[in-house]
Amino acid sequence: MKRAIKEGKTPKSPYIQKPYLVSCYGFKINGMLLSIPIGNRKYINIILNHHTQQILSDKSFKVKSFVITPDSISLGIQKEVEEIKCDNTIGIDRNLRNVTVGNHEKVIMYDMEDLPKITYRTKKITSSFKRNDHRIRQKIYSKLGNRRARRIKQFLNRISKDIVSKARESNSIIILKDIKGIRKLYRKGNGQGNKHRGMMNSWPFYELQRQIQYKSAWEGIPIRFVSPVRTSILCPICGNRTRKDAEQHRQVWCSSCKRMMDRDVVAAMNISYKGLQRFCNPSCDASEAMKGNLRMPVILRVDASKLGLKA
Numbered sequence: 415m416k417r418a419i420k421e422g423k424t425p426k427s428p429y430i431q432k433p434y435l436v437s438c439y440g441f442k443i444n445g446m447l448l449s450i451p452i453g454n455r456k457y458i459n460i461i462l463n464h465h466t467q468q469i470l471s472d473k474s475f476k477v478k479s480f481v482i483t484p485d486s487i488s489l490g491i492q493k494e495v496e497e498i499k500c501d502n503t504i505g506i507d508r509n510l511r512n513v514t515v516g517n518h519e520k521v522i523m524y525d526m527e528d529l530p531k532i533t534y535r536t537k538k539i540t541s542s543f544k545r546n547d548h549r550i551r552q553k554i555y556s557k558l559g560n561r562r563a564r565r566i567k568q569f570l571n572r573i574s575k576d577i578v579s580k581a582r583e584s585n586s587i588i589i590l591k592d593i594k595g596i597r598k599l600y601r602k603g604n605g606q607g608n609k610h611r612g613m614m615n616s617w618p619f620y621e622l623q624r625q626i627q628y629k630s631a632w633e634g635i636p637i638r639f640v641s642p643v644r645t646s647i648l649c650p651i652c653g654n655r656t657r658k659d660a661e662q663h664r665q666v667w668c669s670s671c672k673r674m675m676d677r678d679v680v681a682a683m684n685i686s687y688k689g690l691q692r693f694c695n696p697s698c699d700a701s702e703a704m705k706g707n708l709r710m711p712v713i714l715r716v717d718a719s720k721l722g723l724k725a
């Protein structure tokens with residue numbers, strides 16, 4: 415049994431100095447009222463709106479805390495979630511250009527070209543700032559930084575939501591690469607340029623992982639981690655080592671299957687295999703079982719910036 419906690423709407427930025435009250439003690443929900451004790455057995459009652467009442471009518475939700483700001487009330491709700499039993503896996507490969515999600519049947523590539531642009535624009539504005547006044551500069555930088563963080567969050571929200579809903583539809587465990595220590599690869603003195611390091615370190619690897627984790631916890635979808643070793647090198651179909659293509663960047667060539675494959679698709683498939691082998695049927699060798707499957711998956715490309723706008 416796992417506990418999932420979902421936070422409601424919280425104040426947009428902690429840097430905006432609005433008075434707000436956070437508490438998790440003594441309050442009660444009485445039907446349509448939120449009663450907060452103020453001492454001497456007196457209570458302040460706040461009427462909850464119809465939407466909130468409707469959600470709270472589901473008895474599996476428990477209200478654990480609340481936040482009051484001058485223009486909003488947020489309730490933190492909790493529910494007990496049973497982990498779903500899955501018989502399939504989907505692997506997720508994250509890199510600068512895209513997020514690739516899938517298994518041997520279907521692979522979806524979420525195009526992330528717009529994400530570096532958000533960071534780039536903020537950088538351009540902050541570097542064009544000429545006046546040498548640290549108070550004003552700090553104010554503007556923090557404002558722009560917050561805006562950038564919000565935009566990136568929104569962007570990743572669409573992708574993580576889609577990934578979790580796909581995992582639910584196909585009844586799959588979500589398999590992620592364990593990329594602990596990735597920032598250590600791009601530190602000063604590692605022989606990389608400033609620009610390259612800046613680009614690699616501004617990629618929000620953990621933000622996407624965090625969003626996928628809390629969203630799948632809410633749905634009861636299991637998440638597991640596998641080691642990233644050799645995931646983008648081995649051929650997902652025959653298991654032999656592939657070669658990088660000299661002309662086409664991000665393509666690999668398998669000499670025994672005689673086919674060219676996209677490196678990110680290969681990585682997502684291998685991650686999904688690793689997970690299948692380890693978490694779904696640890697007793698039998700999944701790589702043996704896979705050998706009969708000599709097809710490449712259906713590959714779908716999705717522009718992440720347009721995700722969710724169709725509906």
Ligand SMILES: [Zn+2]
Pocket residue numbers: 649650651652653654668669670671672
């Ligand atoms: Zn091969």
